[in-house]
Amino acid sequence: MTVDLTGKTAIVTGAGRGIGRAIALDLGKHGAHIFCAARTARQIESVAIEIVAAGGTATPIVCDLSNEQSICDMFTQVTRKFERLDILINNAGIGIYGPIAEFSTADFDNVISVNLRGTFLCSREAMKLMVPAHSGYIINISSVVGFKGYVNQGAYTAAKHGVVGLTKTLAIEAQENGIRASVVLPGGVDTEMVARSRPDLDRSVLIQPSDIAHTVAYLLSLPATCAVDQIYIRRRNSTPFG
DSSP: OOOOOOOOOOEEETTTTTHHHHHHHHHHHTEEEEEEEEHHHHHHOOOOOOOHHHHHHHEEOOOOHHHHHHHHHHHHHEEEEESSOOEEEEEEOOOOOBOOGGGOHHHHHHHHIIIIIIHHHHHHHHHHHHHHHOOEEEEEEOGGGTTSOOOBBBHHHHHHHHHHHHHHHHHHHTTTTTEEEEEEEOOOOOSSHHHHHOOTSSSSGGHHHHHHHHHHHHHHSSSSOOOEEEOOOOOOTTTTOO
16 A cells, blocks of 8 residues: 655554554555554553654554543643654543443443544544644444444444444534544454454354555555545455445
8 A cells, every 4th residue: 555644743542452553554555654643552662662663653642432521631642742743543442332221321431432433533633623723534344233233232333333423423513624524444453352242143254354454555555636435345255335
């Protein structure tokens, strides 16, 4: 993928593992300074070290996406260091699973808080930096459950549907300010979360986190005259156009 992000700054949430880690490492290779955000310091510090070892630059930021003040503090750190933000990748998410009839309100609220509310808060704070610059790109990572439903995934599905809806409005509002917004909807990706939620899946046929990272790089490689609203990536052996 040919994309030069030299001089650009990017926040990747959920950068400590899985899809977020793959995206952070890949964008770092393309020249962007990566703010690796997640709750676990050890994980994001490891990713930042790996980016630097590969010749890039990175800053680990401990951030709890369920906490508004923590998110605001993260953006304060970004502005103090660079006074700008070019790319936001809203990837962080949690999965709590169970039948709706037995699902607790606390668990539902927790999933919505991180997966949807956290995406909203990060997008809002990013827009505050991008609008004055009249440029930027926000890419939200949703899921196949952003338009489909699966047993025992009611809260997760509701949150990911919400991410798609939020992105649709964000794209319209952002466009007026020279900013683009896209949503990526992956099918089964070989991550710890998928292993827990879909233990029935053969891991050998799953999408790799690096595949999603390459998709993000593709979006960032597009000329300013192009805009992609959403990309659905399915497992090759899953139902086409499902």
